[in-house]
Amino acid sequence: MYKVPVETKIGHVHLKVADLERALTFYRDLLGFEVTQWYGMSAVFLSAGGYHHHIGLNTWYSKGAAPAPVRSAGLFHTAILYPMRKDLAEIFKRLLDANYTLTGASDHGVSEALYLNDPDGNGVELYWDKPRDQWPFDEQGNLQMITEPLDLNDLLLELQK
Structure with a gap:
C-alpha cells in the first residue's frame, strides 16, 4: 500500500468568493495575511511570511454569488x-x-x-x-x-x- 511521504504538507487553499474586497477585509485586514499578487481583477493571492501563497481567492465562477449551501458536499x-x-x-x-x-x-x-x-x-x-x-x-x-x-x-x- 502506498503511503504519502511523512514530510508532505498541504500547501494552500484556493476559495471561490463572491466579492474580492469583502474577502480581503477578512483574510488580509482581520486575519493579517499579506497580498503577494493580484491575478487580474478576479483573483488575489495571500501569504504569511512571504511564501508565494497560502490562500487564493477568486471570483471566476462566483462573483456576486450566494454562499454554498451548508448541507451540500464541499469544503x-x-x-x-x-x-x-x-x-x-x-x-x-x-x-x-x-x-x-x-x-x-x-x-x-x-x-x-x-x-x-x-x-x-x-x-x-x-x-x-x-x-x-x-x-x-x-x-x-x-x-x-x-x-x-x-x-x-x-x-x-x-x-x-
Whole structure:
C-alpha cells in the first residue's frame, strides 16, 4: 500500500468568493495575511511570511454569488495553524475587538481551535497544536482526540505571559 511521504504538507487553499474586497477585509485586514499578487481583477493571492501563497481567492465562477449551501458536499473548513498558543490568543483578541462571531471553540486534546465563517460562509479553523507529549493516547498507544469546550478566558491569559 502506498503511503504519502511523512514530510508532505498541504500547501494552500484556493476559495471561490463572491466579492474580492469583502474577502480581503477578512483574510488580509482581520486575519493579517499579506497580498503577494493580484491575478487580474478576479483573483488575489495571500501569504504569511512571504511564501508565494497560502490562500487564493477568486471570483471566476462566483462573483456576486450566494454562499454554498451548508448541507451540500464541499469544503467543511480551511484550517490555519498558528505556531504558538500565544499567537492563537492574539488572533482571538483581534476577533473579539472586531466583534467577529465565532461558531465554536474547542480543545481537541491535540490542539486548541477557534471556529468561524468568512464573509462567504466558508468555514475557517484557527488553531495551534499542543506539544506531542501532551497528546492523549490510550494504553495501547492509540490517539484519542476529543472535542471539549475551549476555555477562552484561559486562552486570553496567554497574552499576559
